[in-house]
Amino acid sequence: MNGLWVSIVAMKMAALSEPVPWVAWFLWLFVGFAGLFPLLVAYIVWGERKVAARFQDRIGPNRVGPFGLLQSIADLVKLLFKEDFTPARADFLIHALAPVLMLISAMLSLAVIPFGFGSVSMRNDPVTGVLRPTLTGFSAVDLPSGVPYLIAVSSIASLGLFLAGWSSRNKYALLGSMRSVAQMVSYEIPQVLATVPIVLWSGTLSLTGILDRQVETGWYVLTPPGFMAFVIFMISSFAEVNRAPFDLPEAESELIAGFHLEYSSMRFGLFFLAEYMSMFAVCCICTTLFLGGGAIPFLAFPRGLLGGYVVVDLFLNLITILVFSLKVGLLIFLFFWVRATLPRMRVDRLMAFAWKLLIPLCLVNLLIAAIWFEIVIRPVAGRPDGPGFLQWWIGFGVTALLEVLAFFGAVWLYRQDSEHSLKTWRSSTGSKPSIIAWRSVPTKV
Amino acid sequence: MSQDVPLNWYLIVAACVFVIGLFGVMTRRNPIAVLMSIELMLNASNLNILAFWRLGTPNPGEAPLTGVVFTALVIAVAAAEVAVGIALILVCYRVWKSADVDRYDSMLG
Amino acid sequence: MLLLMLVSAGMLVAGLWEILIFREFGPMRGVFVQIAGAAVLCAVGTVLARNLIHSALYLVAFFFLVACLFIMLEAEFLAVMQVLVFIGAVAILLMFGIMLTQDVQGDQVEAHSVLRRLPAAIVAIGLFVMLAVAVQQRPDFSKARTERAAPSVAARERVLNQMPQELGLDLMQRWCLPFELVGLLLTASLVGAVALAQPVGSLSAGSDGTPSPGSLTETPEHLSREVAGGTHSSSRPDLVSP
Numbered sequence: 001m002n003g004l005w006v007s008i009v010a011m012k013m014a015a016l017s018e019p020v021p022w023v024a025w026f027l028w029l030f031v032g033f034a035g036l037f038p039l040l041v042a043y044i045v046w047g048e049r050k051v052a053a054r055f056q057d058r059i060g061p062n063r064v065g066p067f068g069l070l071q072s073i074a075d076l077v078k079l080l081f082k083e084d085f086t087p088a089r090a091d092f093l094i095h096a097l098a099p100v101l102m103l104i105s106a107m108l109s110l111a112v113i114p115f116g117f118g119s120v121s122m123r124n125d126p127v128t129g130v131l132r133p134t135l136t137g138f139s140a141v142d143l144p145s146g147v148p149y150l151i152a153v154s155s156i157a158s159l160g161l162f163l164a165g166w167s168s169r170n171k172y173a174l175l176g177s178m179r180s181v182a183q184m185v186s187y188e189i190p191q192v193l194a195t196v197p198i199v200l201w202s203g204t205l206s207l208t209g210i211l212d213r214q215v216e217t218g219w220y221v222l223t224p225p226g227f228m229a230f231v232i233f234m235i236s237s238f239a240e241v242n243r244a245p246f247d248l249p250e251a252e253s254e255l256i257a258g259f260h261l262e263y264s265s266m267r268f269g270l271f272f273l274a275e276y277m278s279m280f281a282v283c284c285i286c287t288t289l290f291l292g293g294g295a296i297p298f299l300a301f302p303r304g305l306l307g308g309y310v311v312v313d314l315f316l317n318l319i320t321i322l323v324f325s326l327k328v329g330l331l332i333f334l335f336f337w338v339r340a341t342l343p344r345m346r347v348d349r350l351m352a353f354a355w356k357l358l359i360p361l362c363l364v365n366l367l368i369a370a371i372w373f374e375i376v377i378r379p380v381a382g383r384p385d386g387p388g389f390l391q392w393w394i395g396f397g398v399t400a401l402l403e404v405l406a407f408f409g410a411v412w413l414y415r416q417d418s419e420h421s422l423k424t425w426r427s428s429t430g431s432k433p434s435i436i437a438w439r440s441v442p443t444k445v
Numbered sequence: 446m447s448q449d450v451p452l453n454w455y456l457i458v459a460a461c462v463f464v465i466g467l468f469g470v471m472t473r474r475n476p477i478a479v480l481m482s483i484e485l486m487l488n489a490s491n492l493n494i495l496a497f498w499r500l501g502t503p504n505p506g507e508a509p510l511t512g513v514v515f516t517a518l519v520i521a522v523a524a525a526e527v528a529v530g531i532a533l534i535l536v537c538y539r540v541w542k543s544a545d546v547d548r549y550d551s552m553l554g
Numbered sequence: 555m556l557l558l559m560l561v562s563a564g565m566l567v568a569g570l571w572e573i574l575i576f577r578e579f580g581p582m583r584g585v586f587v588q589i590a591g592a593a594v595l596c597a598v599g600t601v602l603a604r605n606l607i608h609s610a611l612y613l614v615a616f617f618f619l620v621a622c623l624f625i626m627l628e629a630e631f632l633a634v635m636q637v638l639v640f641i642g643a644v645a646i647l648l649m650f651g652i653m654l655t656q657d658v659q660g661d662q663v664e665a666h667s668v669l670r671r672l673p674a675a676i677v678a679i680g681l682f683v684m685l686a687v688a689v690q691q692r693p694d695f696s697k698a699r700t701e702r703a704a705p706s707v708a709a710r711e712r713v714l715n716q717m718p719q720e721l722g723l724d725l726m727q728r729w730c731l732p733f734e735l736v737g738l739l740l741t742a743s744l745v746g747a748v749a750l751a752q753p754v755g756s757l758s759a760g761s762d763g764t765p766s767p768g769s770l771t772e773t774p775e776h777l778s779r780e781v782a783g784g785t786h787s788s789s790r791p792d793l794v795s796p
Contacts, residue, residue, distance in 0.1 A: 144631070144716065145631040145634050148718075149634045151638055152638035152641070155642025158642070159614065185646060450583055450586045451695065454586065455627075456689045460682055467677070467678050467681065468601055471674035472671050473601070481609060484640070485616065491636075492623060499628060499629070508724065510724045513717065517632065517725075518733075520632075520640075521739070523639070527644045527648065529746055536750050
């Protein structure tokens with residue numbers, strides 16, 4: 001399906017009579033998506049085991065190869081040679097399709113990420129409409145509607161999860177998948193709402209355009225509304241890729257292994273690969289949207305040098321890709337850190353957290369982002385030197401104050417609500433709430 | 446020979462899908478299957494609108510994005526329709542304890 | 555070894571099939587024929603599949619293929635919206651609906667009778683013939699775009715490259731009223747769906763702030779009670795575990 005999608009987009013570009021370098025397509029497909037990214041994921045797994053071991057005062061894998069570097073490869077070989085087992089009453093085709101769907105969703109979202117700066121070409125400015133030099137971005141595809149595309153392909157993953165649980169004919173797997181779909185559908189909303197300020201400020205949906213705006217006007221994470229959006233985006237990303245502390249779909253102590261309970265051998269390996277691949281993809285998205293992609297902190301220098309010579313372009317792309325991977329690595333470390341530190345959340349708390357805290361906060365944050373747009377970005381639209389010093393600080397002060405107020409207000413309301421519900425619970429049942437009965441009223445049918 | 450796909454190919458495909466959806470609405474008994482067939486019909490109409498927008502001859506003075514706006518609105522309406530439809534089906538299931546449109550007969554004369 | 559042979563044989567057949575299609579129709583038409591054919595097959599599968607989850611899966615494939623057709627019509631923003639709304643939201647909602655109104659495993663199949671199908675098939679085929687004849691009556695429909703004079707194609711080519719932006723401006727200026735009305739409709743349907751799906755008697759209790767997000771979370775609750783070794787005299791007899 002990946003190939004189909006790629007070929008259709010290529011066909012579309014050919015129809016618009018843009019020259020398509022087919023070599024680049026093949027390189028992306030076979031070196032990138034079929035080779036480099038899975039290899040990277042294998043080493044993310046190794047890194048996680050090492051980091052988690054350090055957190056638990058252990059050494060971690062150290063037997064296969066130097067520092068245990070070949071451990072993931074050995075695990076892969078082990079997975080490949082295990083017995084491929086399908087439950088007798090399982091729906092065979094869907095059972096086989098589900099892990100592939102999840103992997104496809106993770107891989108498709110990597111297709112639009114600008115890993116490097118690419119070259120420079122003249123394009124229309126999204127805000128003023130004037131022609132000016134713009135980064136082209138080093139990505140497989142530069143979709144004009146990149147942000148909704150990312151949301152769309154990440155929603156395919158919940159479908160794969162659901163099918164995995166349903167086709168296994170196992171209560172625990174079904175429970176895990178029901179939980180996970182409810183969780184992913186809920187956390188998709190704050191995730192999407194957190195990207196809206198970015199789109200508002202950049203005036204474009206293309207990820208390359210967003211990267212270009214950030215190199216010009218500064219990283220979005222450094223502004224108060226941008227920082228809030230970044231935090232909300234990261235929290236909901238943890239839930240979207242089912243990582244701790246939101247790993248309820250695979251909660252071992254309650255559901256054995258959740259949705260992938262009935263999977264063995266390489267099919268389980270595919271789930272594993274998909275989980276880490278989507279984690280990697282989410283970190284890449286976050287880096288592109290909030291952390292300025294491959295831009296070096298407080299410097300816009302690679303941008304001015306691009307577009308002259310091929311060799312210079314290649315060299316600068318290498319640098320930007322390295323910076324990009326450094327940022328992604330830091331975010332991935334954050335994922336490891338949280339997993340090693342925080343305990344798992346309860347189901348009702350999880351849903352309440354999304355609906356009663358994150359979504360209201362996102363909506364308020366959107367308003368504050370609009371204030372930032374009016375103070376800092378709109379007055380200087382089209383000017384090449386970006387926002388002025390004084391303007392930037394006025395905007396910073398106003399929005400930071402509003403952000404703090406909004407944050408504490410939302411948390412206060414959330415606390416009030418949960419205390420109130422606890423009180424009414426105690427007065428109505430006369431007992432403490434148990435963990436299993438997270439729904440207050442027994443259903444009458 | 447031209448490489449473009451002509452308009453009537455799209456129209457035939459859309460008509461085909463619409464008719465299949467109609468068949469589903471008439472034959473399926475599970476209300477959710479009926480809802481799915483309605484989704485098929487809505488998608489067929491979307492395809493039709495978009496094909497006319499892209500390949501049909503536009504009227505003079507027409508806005509350049511009429512078909513796209515129309516399709517976007519239809520998508521929104523389809524989403525609303527499914528949400529309410531599922532809620533209605535759940536209520537019907539609670540009242541009649543069955544998922545069969547033939548049993549929902551309280552307004553039968 | 556057998557697997558390798560099977561895979562290579564499959565690739566050979568697929569390659570031959572592609573060559574055949576492309577020699578017959580040319581690149582654009584070849585792609586269209588394959589996508590449209592698959593879409594029609596998926597639509598048939600949706601209507602005829604006996605297992606409802608399979609039906610929903612065919613529907614998902616159909617939505618995806620329609621998104622591909624949207625891309626061929628050069629409306630990629632709408633294609634993305636199609637995947638986002640229909641696969642991400644509608645299909646998931648439908649599957650939840652199936653789980654809530656059926657045996658939890660969703661395996662109940664419904665019986666089809668020829669008596670129901672025959673009149674429906676006659677009506678459907680009749681309608682299709684009517685539509686097809688009507689379409690073929692117009693000779694200008696069968697011409698490709700490049701052969702016709704299209705007055706405002708230039709304006710359209712301009713908006714194609716900035717479709718999201720132009721669409722947003724259009725929605726806020728020219729189509730403001732429909733846009734607002736759709737917003738109203740969505741809000742009304744949201745409220746209506748919550749009000750409808752709220753179980754009877756829990757409306758007063760549901761306001762105490764405890765998470766009672768409607769019927770979407772009913773099934774996990776029932777299941778968890780059963781899993782925990784609870785009573786099988788659940789209030790819903792259809793949820794008996796297999």
